[in-house]
Amino acid sequence: MSLTLTDYPLRPSTGTVGKKIQIRSNFFEVQSFMNGNVYHYDVSIGDDKAPPALRRKIWKAFEDNEGQALLNGVNSVYDGRKNVYAFQVLKPLGTDTNTRKEFRVELQGKDYKVSIKYAAQINMQELQNFLNKKSALTPNILTAVMAMDIMIRQMPAMTYPANLGRSFYTPQEKRSLPHGVEVWQGFYQSARPGVGKMFINVDVSATCFYESGPLPEVVARFLGRNSLDDLRRGITDRDRNKLEKFLRNVEVETSHRGEKKRKYKIHKLTPSTPDKTKFKTDDGRELTITQYFQQQYNLRLKYPFLPCVATRKDQYFPMEILFVVPGQRYIKKLDDKQTADMIKFTCQKPHIRSNKIQQGFTLMKYKENPLLQKFGMKIKPEMQMINARVLPAPAISYHNSSKQGTFTPHGGAWNLRDKKVAHGATLKSWSIVNFAHNLPKPVIERFIRQMSETFIATGMNVVNRNPPIMNANPQGNIQQSIYDAYMAAGRAAKVDPQLILCILPSKTVALYAEIKRISDTVMGLPTQCVQSSHVNQAKPQYCANVCLKVNVKLGGFNVQMSPQQIPFVSERPTIIFGADVTHPSAGDMNKPSIAAVTASMDPRAARYACRTRVQPNRMEQIQDLAGMVKELLITFYRAAGQKPERILFYRDGVSEGQFAMVLNEEVSQIQRACASLDKEYKPKITFVVVQKRHHARFFPVKPADADKSQNCPPGTVVDTDIVHPFEFDFYLQSHAGLQGTSRPTHYHVLYDQNKFTPDSLQELTYRLCYIYNRATRAVSLVPAVYYAHLLAFRARFHRKGEDWSDSLGTSESLDTEQQLASYAPVKASLNSVMYYM
Structure with a gap:
């Protein structure tokens, strides 16, 4: 039976460990849906470039007019793209997949072609069988879930024009962000199979749009000016280029012809202002834009100092007659200030978020929806109550000489007071490079004294407490500055340098990126960057945090657990891998993606080695996983003196649609890596996908079951109701919330030769989260995955000549080979320490 149900491991049972609590989750139970058939039709409307909102309008016009004979009162839902679902057969088409009928539809004076043909019949009973563990997930069932998704989406999609994928957004709740962008709140909804039932997952979501309004005002805000008067002296070439990038393809509406508003897309900006931008009229005269608007529309320009806008059709407009159309999504990368403001807007305490979700549920009007009634679909209006469990916290250990060296943390957090790191490194040879010109030497010396004292108190051995200090120019030759500091450290301590501490003047990415590129790929030496503001204050708490990073960069580790608590790792030689692939920001189709793999090196799972590779843009599969795993297995063998008998591989960044690809490709690459070391070497492999990008949220029911942040307590695990009907997956919220509503992590086992029980995998995973x-x-x-994230993020800096000052992202014309070659590999000496911390 298991072979026919799924290619992945079945859930052996549900877990039993932990304190039972009741929680609410943002899943709403579908109490009933029709058992009969739904008929799927393939439809094409106009040209394929028409946006979904327009296609929906065309389909509506078709339903109301030409389509009446075809539909003949049969209810249908349309997804805005290619699919229509009907509750009965459309008789004129029958069920012949070769018969396609074409119609012409008129909408707002334009003619569109609508063509439609039968695609498939969906048996909804089959979906019920899947939920009840009686049927595998077939394409038919996937289509049934998709049809349900589209049914619940149709009304919001017609009511709210700003809808993207499974979310729709309303400008009722919005907030301006810096630089001409605003964030709108919206709601996400999706039909999800659970154990024995379907659910509708409803969540609050938010996304960014271009600010709407008069274009000159948007320009002033983008350039960070208080008012348009600040731009009277004109715009610099650099600002104009940035502005052009920001505005390219933005839709604007003209306002100079009264009711006759026309829409255009911005193509570029002119280097000149309206009184210097000339064009030829139809009768051959040469006029400036200013003269034309004065003569044609009797319009005197108020902002003649702004550049003009050019559209694709080579029409020129002064900015002041243009209005940015609302509801245009902004997909470029946000800068630090925008990101911080966006987080403030979206960060909501659990009870506020759960109320908002309940409001969203009401907005969706499921009960009043005639389509859902025809489909026999009833949705329970309350969030699903779930029996969850809270796993017990493990005991963790610092050095024996610490006061209370082994203890069980309470509430998922603890402090380092009177604690010494489990294994402290020795720091002999180091130096300081100061890039902040406003820091006097005595202030730096005081900071180094405080830093050395904290390092020693926290269990490191600092041999040289007076390292050489050098000043450097942040705009100068960074490589030379770091090389000079390297030589100075070696001369002062008469041994090879171990660390360079860099003091940065501000949080600019460019200097940090260049320091890391040089230290990681040219020098092969760990660096530790600190902000000048922290040097000024020299707080012990800050120094202790820096100590945690420096200790692991030098090969130490900070915290551990007794072997009895992680028997899977300690009883037999076992290696834990974490892997992630990160892609460049949206819209950048040139830069490579980066694959990062980390692996534990000891029976405590405390030390990790790592490897990174660059690979083609947006490639999700890890291209050279076999090579990376092979190198890390050799590193493990050198560190532990034996081959791992078991492999536990946590893989991040994979969506459900990619499970099969990842399982087939990546598990076989791991097996190939083992075989390449020795044909007979076949360690037992367990492969688990780790997902953070989902919309499941948990809310405690009783105040006694909540932590300080009003979230569910750390260790909350869910493996019933809202999980997969029969595959081995679970949600684990392993951390204590700081602000907002915590997001649990979803773990899904795709391959398991180690025969984990739910309890053993859930407890191991949770305990590991304490030794980050x-x-x-x-x-x-x-942690293995957390480290892979940090590692992939760091590898972005290993590229020569990157312009980090441009947050809008540059799209260069280098070909793939050149792009891949522009990243330098990390020096081998660093691959066995956690230099990216």
Whole structure:
């Protein structure tokens, strides 16, 4: 039976460990849906470039007029793209997949072609069988879930024009962000199979739009000016280029012809102002834009100092007659200030978020929806109550000489007071490079004294407490500055340098990126960057946090667990892998993606080695996984003196649609890597996908079951109701919430030769979250994957000649080979320490 149900492991049972609590989750139970057939039709409307909102209008016009004979009162739903679902057969088409009928539809004076043909019949009973563990997931069932998704989406899609995928947004709740962007709140909804039932998952979501309004005002805000008067002296070439990038393809509406508003897309900006931008009229005269608008429309320009806008059709407009159309999504990368403001807007305490979700549910009007009634679909108006469990916190250990060296943390967090790191490194040879010109030497010396004292108190051995200090120009030759500091450290301590501490003047990315590129790929030496503001204050708490990072960069580790608590790792030689692929920001189709793999090196799972590779843009599969795994297995063998008998591989960044690809490709690459070391070497492999990008949220029911942030407590695990009907997956919220509503992590087992029980995998995963080397709290996802994230993020800096000052992202014309070659590999000496911390 298991072979026919799924290619992935079945859930052996549900877990039993932990304190039972009741929680609410943002899943609404579908109490009933029709058992009969739904008929799927393939439809094409106009040209394929028409946006979904326009296609919906065309389909509506078709339903109301030409389509009446075809539909003949049969209810249908349309997804805005290619699919129409009807509750009865459309008789004129029958069920012949070769018969296609074409119609012409008129909408707002334009003619559109609508063509439609039968595609398939969906048996809804089959979906019920899947939910009841009686049927595998077939294409038919996937289509049934999709049809349900489209049914619940149709009304909001017609009511709210700004809808993207499974979310729709309303300008009722919005907030301006810096630089001409605003964030709108919206709601997400999706039909999700659960155990024995379908659910509708409803969540609050938010996304960014271009600010609407008069174009000159948007320009002033984008350039960070208080008012348009600040631009009277004109715009610099650099600002104009940035502005052009920001505005390219933005839709604007003209306002100079009264009711006759026309829409255009911005193509570029002119280098000149309206009184210097000339064009030829139809009768051959040469006029400036200013003269033309004065003569044609009797319009005197108020802002003649702004550039003109050019559209694709080579028409020129002064900015002041243009209005940015609302509801245009902004997909470029946000800068730091925009990101911080966006987080403030979206960060909501659990009870506020759950109320908002309930409001969203009401907005969707499921009960009043005639389509859902025809479909026999009833949705329970309350969030699903779930029996969850809270796993017990593990005991963690610092050095024996610490006061209370082994203890069980309470509430998922603890502090380092009177604690010494589990294994302290020795710091002999180091130096300081000061890039902040406003810091006097005595202030730096005081900071180094405080830093050395904290390092020693926290269990490191600092041999040289007076390292050489050098000043450097942040705009100068960074490579030379770091090389000079390297030589100075070696001369002062008469041994090879181990660390360079860099003091940065501000949080600019460019200097940090260049320091890391040089230290990681040219020098092969760990660096530790600190902000000048922290040097000024020299707080012990800050120094202790820096100590945690420096200790692991030098090969130490900070916290561990007794072997009895992680028997899977300690009883037999076992290696834990974490893997992630990160892609360049949306819209950048040139830069490579980066694959990062980390692997534990000891029976405590405290030390990790790592490898990175660049690979073609947006490639999700890890291209050279076999090579990376092979190198890390050799590193493990050198560190531990034996081959791992078991492999536990946590893989991040994979969506459900990619499970099969990842399982087939990546598990076989791991097996190939083992075989390449020795044909007989076949360790047992367990492969788990880790997902953070989902919309499941948990809310405690009783105040006694909530932590300080009003979230569910760390260790909350869910493996019933809202999980997969029969595959081995679970949600684990392993961290204590700081602000907002915590997001649990979803773990899904795709391959398991180690025969984990739900309890053993859930407990191991949760306990590992307590031994993350950079924090004194349990983290939200298993550390091996967390490290892979940090590693992939760091690898972006290993590229020569990158312009980090441009947050709008540059799209260069280098070909793929040149792009891949522009990243330098990390020096081998760093691959066995956690240099990216």
